[in-house]
Amino acid sequence: MNRLTEHLIVISFDCLSTLDFPIIEKLPNFQELLKNGSHCKHVETIYPSVTYPCHATIVTGNFPKRHGITSNTFIQPGEPSPDWYWHRRHVKGTTLYDEAKKAGMTTAALLWPVTAKAKIDYNMPEIFANRPWHHQIPVSLNNGSVFYQIEMNRLFGHLRKGYSQPELDNFVLESTVHTIKTKKPNLMLIHFVDLDSQRHYHGFSSEEAMAALKRHDDRLGRIVTALKESGIYEQSTIIALGDHSALDEGKAIKLNVLLREHGLINVNAKEKVTDWKAYCKSCDGSSYIYLKDRNDEATKALVKKLLHNLVQDENNGIEKFISGEEAGKKGADPTCAFMLEARHGFYFHERLHGDFIDQVTAKDVKEGRYTVATHGYSPEKENYTTVLMAAGRGISKGKVISSMHLVDEGPTFAKLLGLNLGETDGNVVEELLVL
Incomplete structure (x- = not known):
């Protein structure tokens, strides 16, 4: 050439x-x-x-x-x-x-x-x-x-x-x-x-x-x-x-807290994960949800129901969710069960404990727990x-x-x-x- x-x-x-x-x-x-x-x-x-x-x-x-x-x-x-x-x-x-x-x-x-x-x-x-x-x-x-x-x-x-x-x-x-x-x-x-x-x-x-x-x-x-x-x-x-x-944000969505509450993530006395069925993998403005067993239809159905309920209330910060197949069509990982998009002002975090939504404070940012602007969002x-x-x-x-x-x-x-x-x-x- x-x-x-x-x-x-x-x-x-x-x-x-x-x-x-x-x-x-x-x-x-x-x-x-x-x-x-x-x-x-x-x-x-x-x-x-x-x-x-x-x-x-x-x-x-x-x-x-x-x-x-x-x-x-x-x-x-x-x-x-x-x-x-x-x-x-x-x-x-x-x-x-x-x-x-x-x-x-x-x-x-x-x-x-x-x-x-x-x-x-x-x-x-x-x-x-x-x-x-x-x-x-x-x-x-x-x-x-x-x-x-x-x-x-x-x-x-x-x-x-x-x-x-x-x-x-x-x-x-x-x-x-x-x-x-x-x-x-x-x-x-x-x-x-x-x-x-x-x-x-x-x-x-x-x-x-x-x-x-x-x-x-x-x-x-x-x-x-x-x-x-x-x-x-x-x-x-x-x-x-x-x-x-990038987009400014001020609230962190901790979906793993909810998955843990529904028995889909197990932890020991030291808060270490011992087993899991579904997990929210953060990409900041978006996130994947993976199943440990991709053929676990019962867990997939439960997660889908949880997500459907969450998107009904904009205060939960989730704009929409799509299937793994749809994620693949957008160029993302098709092996995920679901892919989630955060609303403006929100982003995803993988923490397992505390409240479902955390308000980001100046102390959080100073100590490196959270940020006030991020990326990972949809190109759309x-x-x-x-x-x-x-x-x-x-x-x-x-x-x-x-x-x-x-x-x-x-x-x-x-x-x-x-x-x-x-x-x-x-x-x-x-x-x-x-x-």
Whole structure:
């Protein structure tokens, strides 16, 4: 296939929304990117619209039901901090970075989700120590490029303060700049989380979120400058994108409390789950309900009756529920029994005890129990699209794409690099490209 660019830099600004466009188009570096390239202000996300499924979709061009990353975390009933889909092995089929590597290209990824133990030349995967006996340094080193990560930590590790933002993104930025200048990768995937974090803990339109947008503009500028200083700017393509939007919320729905009351979840004296028949797996603005035995029709009928009663009262926070088959048609996990959508102002939590609905307080947020804005909602929610901006080698100038889908990004990026992801759910957005 004809290769349109030598260096593809994909920058994911987690939680960048269409609603942010009037702000970022006035910021100097985003403005420059928009002036020199083309963009789409209305990119439809996937269901559930959470970070790990979204980023797997971006690099595969497929919906979650095909690539297998159907949620951020595993089904681990009662576990206060379930493990995440960190590893490449969980992704079904090929990816953009796999195909680039096969073609002999140099690849790099910085905190890109679902890349632990991936065959990426310079890989700093997003993975964290999730158990008391784990330590962050060996966990990171064991799952990415050892010497590369040691070098980045030696040079820039002092910038980090654990997972806190904006310090973590500042570390990622300096590592990105250094990698561009010293490695000149053909494909680089970068994931910034500052905006997403500020929205979770301060609100969608908070001052903290607006400050994060300005920091992202500065980060974009630093990356462009690094490309110019390294001498590869003219041979490069820059993509800046979001994965999903977010909505403010203030009430947490704890459906597992109800399932427990009806004998569908059993716990011991220490509140540990000993057995279960049905479980609510939160995807924040949406949730799955899984049956331990998918053929347990009695439990399925009981859960369906409970849900039917709940949606009658809007104070319960559940907008609607659909079957697993219907969820599959929307690209989500068809193996679930049901998929639920939260109303505006609500989101789902997996806690097993307390009241069915919790009002989120400032103390809850400060202590990390709950958030005040989140995602995971249906793409059908109003004003819930994300964005894509592209400029540089192989990109048309001045084109405004009226709408596209997140699944279209992978095939389009593959086309830029002269690669083929095979049969995908998405299509190449040829209007963006100079073919």
